[in-house]
Amino acid sequence: MNWNIGKWLIDKVTGVADKFIPSAKQRLAFKEKMLDIVHQLNDKYYDVIVKLQGQSSGSKLVDGFKHTVRPIIALAVLIEWILARHGIVEPFTKEEMYLLYGVFTFYFAGRSIEKILGKT
Numbered sequence: 001m002n003w004n005i006g007k008w009l010i011d012k013v014t015g016v017a018d019k020f021i022p023s024a025k026q027r028l029a030f031k032e033k034m035l036d037i038v039h040q041l042n043d044k045y046y047d048v049i050v051k052l053q054g055q056s057s058g059s060k061l062v063d064g065f066k067h068t069v070r071p072i073i074a075l076a077v078l079i080e081w082i083l084a085r086h087g088i089v090e091p092f093t094k095e096e097m098y099l100l101y102g103v104f105t106f107y108f109a110g111r112s113i114e115k116i117l118g119k120t
Helices: 003-017 024-053 060-085 094-117
Strands: none
Touching: 003 024, 060 094
């Protein structure tokens, strides 16, 4: 669950509950309980997402494509970076460098997650 959605939900529910819960102490306890529930849902959501990312689809074509996307993107960005270093193409802007860092982080972090989960 996106934390912003969870916070929005808590604000809406506690806003309605304020009309039915007379004591400020009870309202605070209710809001804390809602926060706890949202945090638990958030943790479960990310656990499921990470688990699903490492699962096989059963199709060799789909799984092969899934496993080649990151290397192809990383390779394309690396080639462009090398060409920029040698003056063949324009050098990267600051924003493009951030994109480069993001691509490599995505590639290596994804590989690390797969290795931790024992999927490769």
